[in-house]
Amino acid sequence: MNLTVRKREESLGWGVLVVYLGALALAFGVCALLLTLAGKPGLGGMLILFRGAFGQGYSLLDSLTKAVPIFLCALGVALSFRMQIWNIGAEGQFALGAVGGAWAALTFAGLPGIVLLPLVFLCAMTCGAAWGLIPAVLKLRLGVSEVITSLMLNYIGALLLEFLVFGIWRDPGSFGFPMTAEFSSGAQIARIAPGVLGKLHWGVLACPLAGVAYALFLSRTRLGFELMACGEGERVARYAQLPYGFLVLLVLGLGGALAGLAGSIESSATLGRLQPTMLMGYGYTAIVVAWLARLKPWPIAFTAYLLASFRVGVEVLQLELQVPAAFGSIMEGAILLFVIAGQFFLSYSVSLAHPVVAQAKGARP
């Protein structure tokens, strides 16, 4: 017996679905096994999770609301992954965006919403972009890998947010809780229809806007085309005289701006104030989403929703079976590991034939 591995000539078609479903099923299997190991019902636990995620109308709406920050962060992450820039700093850029937005919201509290909200978004995107540009500049100027720097900035960004809400921005009327005062109504994003659509807010509109912009940018602009061409790595890009440095600044800046926007939407819509509990790891989930979706906008939207609903499901599981929230990370990690392994079958074919036979059939060009 001899396994032959060859690069696939044509796409796998519907087989892609099989690969993804198989990977998901295996990941769920591992999760059920781990639940059993922890002394909880394995299969029953997973069923509770799915029922919590997809069972009721409000869980679907809750998932959609949670998918908003994940989608925006994932778009930003995907943009940089396109050219093999490993921006894993979405969580920190999200935090900085929230901080920037909160600054505008608290400083210009008296302005009407039509002026104040755009100002909040602008400040949020600027701060997020600035946070994203730090690893970009370090990479371009000094050749420092963006992986660790962007990650360290996550920790620093979260602590900066904490420093502010524990200190100078703390609401004197919060009985010592670390949070700012509630934003004025001009800086809050309203819910679309509180009675009917639950917590879903107008911030959800940012998603189609950003998604369409992302797709158009990559498929219709010269810069987007150049960015895609940089996917082969820095050496190729420089050889082809593409504006590599500029593109690195662009993807990390834009990614930071998107994550920053997500941060301010989260604080302005869901919480109405700035507080540390808003950092729920959406920025890390976004990385999982971007990679599962193979960096394409429609799949990103779908996957962001899917992983958001798993988060909702884990919350239910937490309540019903007292499973730690960390189960969510296990699930995301396992799904990602299985999908990365499964993606092998999308680009390679494996056959049992002897290599000589395969050659004789003319399978090789």
Add this chain to the structure above:
Amino acid sequence: MSPELIIALLAAAVQAGTPILYATLGEIISEKSGVLNLGVEGVMAFASFAGFFVCLVTGSAWLGFLAGGLSGALLCGLHSLVCQVFLGNQVVSGLALAIFGVGLSTFFGTPFVGQSTEGFAKFALPGLAKLPVLGPILFQQDALVYLCYLMPVAVWLFLERTSLGLRLRAAGEMPAAAAAAGLNPRMLRALGTMAGGFLCGLGGAYISLAHMHLWATGLSGGRGWVAVALVVFAFWRPGRAALGAFLFGGFMAFQLRLQATGTNIPSSLLLMLPYALTILALVAPAVRARAAKGGAGAAPAALGVNIEPEG
């Protein structure tokens, strides 16, 4: 500051640097074989629990330490499987491992939060502990610290002076040439990743068994990422890794002391410093390399590049 206080601080620095050094050496072995493993944080987090758990169940600290190493090797086996067999992207697989491992650690560890363990006790090394200044800093520690002193030399000897080490480096520099010479670079890479994972796991177990003596969530606290950064700082050399790890340990000890004595500086700002220092640990050698026009301290040539199948 009195001399006694400085000595106590430096002794604490050695202890704080020890888990980082184990992990940094582990990541050096992995990267030398061509595999970038960003999962160290997850590996350390899980191993710190696995070590604690086994020590609690068996009552043996040494078994716990070993279990930490084995669990690290096991988790990194996943990384090997994904990257060597299924040719997955090393960066993303490593991140997935980090997310997975940290999750596992909290998931299984939550029922044990607050429990403590004897673990490893400190003892004076006969003779050496009597040395002025150096004695109390270096030789009144636990057994794992003493073991850690030997590790950089051991890792260096392994990589530079054994034939297996040479093969491992070949897999990291020129896997195609290694394959042409009749070696199996993928197997070598899997071996390097898992051996490195074993050391990272030892580092993780050190935190719960010898440093903290208790279980709490998030014990690894970003040390795994520090280790990944220190590999670059160390130019992939075990000796410089020791320098980096103990410098970092010194900094962590100093920061903790500042917090404990109650300064006016808010704790969130103090807590930022290790992360800022990690960035600095990457920037400093980059500045130096720029001044020296490259040369010293290059990464293994095929680091992070997967071995494609022929045909």
